[in-house]
Amino acid sequence: MPKHALRKKLRKLKFEAIVSQRLKRAPSILDKLDRYPQMKLSRMQDIGGIRVVLSSCDDVYKLVMKYKHPGFPHKLKNEKDYISNPKDSGYRCYHMVYEYSNSINSNYDGLMLELQIRTKLQHAWATAVETVGTFLDHSLKSSQGPREWLDFFALVSHAFSYVEKTNGLARFSDENQETVFKRVKSEAKRLDVVGKLMAFRQVIKNVTTDKRQGSIHLVVLNIADAQVTIRTYSKSAIGQASDDYMNEEATINAENKKQVVLVSSDSIELLKKAYPSYFLDTQEFLIQLQKIMSTKFLHKQLGLFE
Structure with a gap:
């Protein structure tokens, strides 16, 4: 494939x-x-x-x-x-x-x-889940971690299903769209979701890339040092890339927490779009969340006029 x-x-x-x-x-x-x-x-x-x-x-x-x-x-x-x-x-x-x-x-x-x-909306949601999970040191995407955050992301997903006109989550089937949107707004404020995600975006101060050309990229996210490092390899250097990937994986332990991914992407910019969680970038999720929290957006969704 x-x-x-x-x-x-x-x-x-x-x-x-x-x-x-x-x-x-x-x-x-x-x-x-x-x-x-x-x-x-x-x-x-x-x-x-x-x-x-x-x-x-x-x-x-x-x-x-x-x-x-x-x-x-x-x-x-x-x-x-x-x-x-x-x-x-x-x-x-x-x-x-x-x-x-x-x-x-x-x-x-x-x-x-x-x-x-x-x-893109589903991708933005998944990125936010992974990013928050990184800072909470829990795999939220595997349903592991604080219940309040797991419930919040489930609720937001249900709200997004209204936007995309798809099936929502069964657990919220008794609530109408207006109630769900208002609950998202209330829970987002209680958890300070916007403030936390904005702060997460500021954590990564440096993204270091090399000057080599290629479509294979080794990305290392080091939270403790607020650093993202990207190493690029040509297709003919896949063996070296794989070795470097395994060496980075071998250094991960309870004291040295970081995330490592080896991916194929045509450019660094496309790489950032495909894997924004490795750059702690939840901008698209924030945009969509703030729409959900907007009374004007809710009225538009419901076909109402102010």
């Missing part, structure tokens, strides 16, 4: 999209194996994968249909529509898991790869 094939589909559909490809971090793999003891590493669905961020839910489903078209060489093993059926946490995205087939090199046959397709 190479990126160039995905880009070809996106060009045919004339979609604007953010595309990135990454390997799952070793601690994430270990955490998942710990939470699901029966899971085998060889069958884990998302060790490698591609993420696509599109403008709307309509675009998401059009791309999904392209990947279900006869003639696609990889075998669809599993799919989850977390947009129509969001997780209890509020997570929304379309997942497609493929068994990889390579006509040139059979050594890659059978590898499980995951395609994640989400909207």
